[in-house]
Amino acid sequence: MKIFLCILLSTSFLGLVSNVVQANPPVIGWVERVAVSDQQYRFDAKIDTGADNTSMHVENYHFFERNFVKWVRFTINDNNGKDITLERKLVKITRIKRKLLHAAERPVVRMIVCIGNVVKEVNVNLVNRKKFKHKMLIGRSYLKNTFLVDSGAKNTTEPECQRR
Amino acid sequence: MTKPVLANTDLITVGWREWISLPDINLPLIKAKVDTGARTSALHAFELDTFDNKGIEFVRFLIHPLQERNDIVKECIAEIKDTRWVSDSGGHREQRYVISTNVSIGTHQWPIEMTLTNRDTMKFRMLLGRTAMDSRIVVNPAGSYLHGRHSRKNCAAHYK
Numbered sequence: 001m002k003i004f005l006c007i008l009l010s011t012s013f014l015g016l017v018s019n020v021v022q023a024n025p026p027v028i029g030w031v032e033r034v035a036v037s038d039q040q041y042r043f044d045a046k047i048d049t050g051a052d053n054t055s056m057h058v059e060n061y062h063f064f065e066r067n068f069v070k071w072v073r074f075t076i077n078d079n080n081g082k083d084i085t086l087e088r089k090l091v092k093i094t095r096i097k098r099k100l101l102h103a104a105e106r107p108v109v110r111m112i113v114c115i116g117n118v119v120k121e122v123n124v125n126l127v128n129r130k131k132f133k134h135k136m137l138i139g140r141s142y143l144k145n146t147f148l149v150d151s152g153a154k155n156t157t158e159p160e161c162q163r164r
Numbered sequence: 165m166t167k168p169v170l171a172n173t174d175l176i177t178v179g180w181r182e183w184i185s186l187p188d189i190n191l192p193l194i195k196a197k198v199d200t201g202a203r204t205s206a207l208h209a210f211e212l213d214t215f216d217n218k219g220i221e222f223v224r225f226l227i228h229p230l231q232e233r234n235d236i237v238k239e240c241i242a243e244i245k246d247t248r249w250v251s252d253s254g255g256h257r258e259q260r261y262v263i264s265t266n267v268s269i270g271t272h273q274w275p276i277e278m279t280l281t282n283r284d285t286m287k288f289r290m291l292l293g294r295t296a297m298d299s300r301i302v303v304n305p306a307g308s309y310l311h312g313r314h315s316r317k318n319c320a321a322h323y324k
Contacts, residue, residue, distance in 0.1 A: 027302055030200040030294060049180040049303045050199030050253075050291070131255050137201065140180060143305035148177065151200045152299030 025146055028115065029153030034136065035114040035161065037086065041078040042159065043136045045115075047149050051139035053094075054113065054122050057129035059083065061107060063090065072107045074126055077135065091123055113138070114161035118146055176272055176300055179307030183314050184292070187273075188265040189240040192322045193314060194229045194290050198303050202293035204250050209280040212261065214244065223261050225280060229323060230316075231287060236323045250279055267296065270311030274300060 034045045036056070043056075061074035070090040075083050088109035095103045106125040113122055115138070122142050129135055143149065184196045186207075209225035216222070221244045228234050242263035251257045260279040267276045276296035297303075304310065 025304075046201055048199070048201030049305050050197055050201040140305040145306045148302045148304050149200045150175070150299070150302045151294035151297040 025148055026116065027148045027150050027153070027156075029156045030149060030151045031134065031154045032115055032138075033155060033158055034138065035159035036111050036136075041076065041084060043078065044134060044155075045136035045138050046134040047143065047147070048137045048139055049143070049149055051137050053125060053139040053141050054111075055106070055125035055127050055129070055137045055139070056111075057132070057135035058126045059128075061126050063107070072109055072126065074107075074109075094125055096125070096127075113142065114159040115142075115147070116157040117160050119161040120146075175302045176269070177304050177307070177310065178269060178301050179310045180303055180305050181288075181308040182269055182292075183309060183312055184290070185268045186265050186278075187268060189242050189263075191227070191229055191238065191240065193319055195231065195288060196290040196292045197288040198292045198297070198301070200294060200297075200303055201253070202291050203295055204248075205276055205278045205293040205296040206250075206260075206281050206291045207278050208282060208289045209240075210282055212280060214261075223263065223280065227289065229289060230319050231289060233320065236320065238323065245277065248279065250281070252281075267292070269301075272300070274298065 028047060030047050031044055032047055033042055035042050056076065059075040059077065061072050064071050064073060071087055072090050073085060073087045075085050077083060088111070091108045091110060093105050094108050095105055106127050108123050108125055110121055111124040113120055120142060178198055180198050182196055182198060183193055185192050186194065207227065209227050212223055212225045214221055214223050222241055223244050224239065224241050227238050227240060228236060229238050230236055242265065244261050245264050246262040247259055248262050249257055250260050258281065260281055263278050263280065264275060265278055266273050276298070
């Protein structure tokens with residue numbers, strides 16, 4: 001009985017907490033420093049309420065097979081311009097609708113992305129964003145129920161997530 | 165340590181999609197994407213024509229204010245404030261006319277600058293960009309139509 005009550009109380013408490021979080025999430029700016037892949041690499045990312053998903057710049061990528069599963073090897077630049085090569089399992093290939101152009105295809109991989117003290121593993125589209133200022137875009141699927149966005153603010157947080 | 169800045173109560177919280185109106189150009193209802201990834205606001209327009217009235221340059225354009233309702237066409241006229249080079253999300257640059265108009269979201273109204281583009285291939289007829297947010301609003305990426313919902317029927321009724 002005691003245990004039952006305890007579970008009941010704790011679940012209702014958790015419910016309350018998550019409600020509070022949803023009602024008033026912290027506000028971040030439209031550009032924030034984020035860390036990917038266990039805090040190792042940092043970028044200034046554009047916080048984009050107009051984008052469904054998260055995407056990041058890769059210099060190049062290619063597919064390979066490991067144990068009969070498709071993987072992607074890709075090269076990213078951190079903020080200091082250093083090249084880093086990463087390997088991830090391919091989740092899927094996504095098609096992006098573009099104005100005036102044919103749809104583009106992009107590989108999607110899982111990445112750990114940290115903003116402030118929030119850490120999430122999300123799908124990330126790999127794309128060449130060489131001509132754009134921000135090498136990473138954080139879309140709504142990451143931001144939902146976690147942050148509000150103030151387009152008048154910039155760089156309000158530093159990534160401070162615990163290494164996993 | 166991240167400072168969890170709580171939403172300033174002076175700021176209006178809006179969803180990433182909202183029904184808004186542009187009273188100065190007689191558009192009572194149009195769905196806008198509230199896009200922190202875009203600097204400039206844009207309205208999809210076609211058949212743009214410019215004319216001069218007493219030394220002031222105007223643009224006349226047509227718009228399909230409701231998506232999937234290309235049978236509804238509205239004519240708008242506005243003074244040209246500027247022409248500007250703007251890059252879209254694909255990095256494609258084009259020169260656009262800039263007009264100035266009030267925007268209404270729920271009970272709030274303020275003047276914004278808007279560029280005219282042929283966005284007919286895109287889903288949203290309007291993008292509300294960062295300069296138009298003017299530090300008045302914060303965007304809730306989990307919310308839509310926080311300042312009112314409209315059925316398809318109701319929308320069309322505004323353009324009868």
